[in-house]
Amino acid sequence: MSARFGTSGLRGLATELTDGTAMLFSRAFARHLLHQGDAVPGLQVLVGGDLRESSPVIMFHVCAGLQAEGLVPVDCGAIPTPALAYAAMSRGLPAVMVTGSHIPAERNGLKFYRARGEISKSDETSIAFLTQDADFAAPPTPSDLVEAREGLGEAFVARLTRCFAGRPLTGLRVGVYEHSTVARDLLLRMIGDLGATPVPLGRSEMFIALDTEAVEPGVLQTLKSWIREHRLDAIVSADGDGDRPLLIDEAGKLLRGDVIGLLTAQFLRAGAVVTPLSSNSALEQRLRVPVLRTSIGSPFVIAGMEALRRSGHRGILGFEANGGVLLGDDVKLAGGTLSALPTRDCFLPLAAVLSLAAAKGCALSALVSELALPITATAKIEGLPQESLRACMDALNTDDCEVAEVLQPLGTVATLDRTDGIRAVMTNGIIVFLRPSGNEPALRVYVEAESEAEAQDLLVRTAALVRDHLAHKTNC
Helix, strand or coil: CCCCCCCCCCCEEHHHHHHHHHHHHHHHHHHHHHHHHHCCCCCEEEEEEECCCCCHHHHHHHHHHHHHCCCCEEEECCHHHHHHHHHHEEEEEEEEEEEECCCCCCEEEEEEECCEEECCHHHHHHHHHHHHCCCCCCCCCCCCCEEEEEEEEHHHHHHHHHCCCCCCCCCCCCCCCCECCCCCCHHHHHEEEEEEECEEECCCCCCCCCCCCCCCHHHHHHHHHHHHHHCCCCCEEECCCCCCCCECCCCCCCCHHHHHHHHHHHHCCEEEEEECCCCCHHHHHHHHEEEEEEEHHHHHHHHHHHHHCCCCCEEEEEEECCCCCECCCEEEEECECCCCEEECHHHHHHHHHHHHHHCCCCHHHHHHHHHHEEEEEEEEEEEECCCHHHHHHHHHHCCHHHHHHHHHHHCCEEEEECCEEEEEECCCCCCEEEECCCCCCCCEEEEEEECCHEEEEEEHHHHHHHHHHHHHHHHC
């Protein structure tokens, strides 16, 4: 059993989850709920999944584990994570989502929800501890009495679109890059319900891992060509489970996730914002509301939102550099009140940013240009020796001199933040942020500079410095 909790949820190879691990963690989750008084025998638990080949099998294992502990699984089929979470929270029920989000097809994972929302890091610790219980016997296979529930995704989209009065996107042509995201049909519905002409693009029956923080150049080139070919005002999409948005402007340029979050905060007139250290450093100046920075991962953002609420703040919005938006409070829009949903969601930010541009009568590129933000860029370095990477990051986390040595070709380190990985602000104004991925064997690199060219150059140089340093350490 090598699967473990990462940035957000349990992650591992699909073969690791189908060896009994998914069933074991589902039983531990059920026991945790029962021990905490958040469940009683016979309580329903909603279970959904993404479109990976392994997801239906893992859902079967999850249902078996829940039944073995006396809970009643409800099979919600293929459904976006935010739609499943909303259905569960609105009914006061727990939920389990089977998804690997944006990571490769051979991997998968589980996201656990209590009735009030995502589990916390302390919940994860308790669940992991409970998997060690010696009295876990092999549970029976799920009975034929597992209830199926349909229409939850459609109800989720209707909750959103009815609050946007007057079909605000009327006259726009918006492409929907369908690929293999479980959100694809609902994104088409949402775009149409908001008044735009939806244009379906690139549907795939084979799972495609779309990482909204590190979109491959070939994919970006294809999206840009579709903008021209179909005369589109924008293209929207999402990662595998629909909790991270992707948005391409009328010129074929990607909107970074933190820019999407900032524009969503402006559209909703957020009273306070929570976002990780990886988001653009200029957010505080552009938003002019309290901004709380956290470690990367939705559990940390949610904890930050709860801390702001205890301090008396309202109108709280959370978002991550991947673009996923967490709505902490009910918000009044032109067509009604949109209920809070404190879990990552791709649908709200896409609707909000497109509507903001339409209301201002400008293109998406002009909307972004008005912000005059420094440029952020992100890459994922894969194929690194994991033991060497771990040793390297341990050294960087404790030795300022080693950080200075590694980054010396980029300039002089002015300040260091080790809240989550290594975030260095250099005296020349650039920012470099290194952090091991919590979801897969890879290193995330975040950089910030004054221009797109500088940011891309900085990204390439930083990745090369990391590889050279690891090679040197390995040979020592």
